[in-house]
Amino acid sequence: MPCQLIQKMRACGSCRTLATAYGMNLATSRRPGAHARGWTLRLAVTRTDLEDHLITEHPNWLPGRAPDCDTCEAWGGDHTIGPTSEAEALHRAWHLCEPLRLVSTDGHHDLSYLI
Ligand SMILES: [Zn+2]
């Protein structure tokens, strides 16, 4: 079975499109012989599109602060109450997409579930 995130994303048309684009770019950029540098911009663009969609449409999917993450740590304390800032939401969306990055490293079986 694909991971939970992928199962949830599969139910949303935009998630499917955006996550597939990001995942395929990731997988291709990691292929032997790929020029990692040439992919930086494309990866950033597809990742941002996906993260923007996640924080707008699925804010309830965003995880809480991640342990062992300095960036999350920096947001700790004062900001536990009140709305999450956009920068923080984007960072959490980045954490949310971690399984996607893992999936893209070991072949893309889970990814093909989205296509
Ligand atoms: Zn979605």
Ligand SMILES: [Zn+2]
């Ligand atoms: Zn973090």
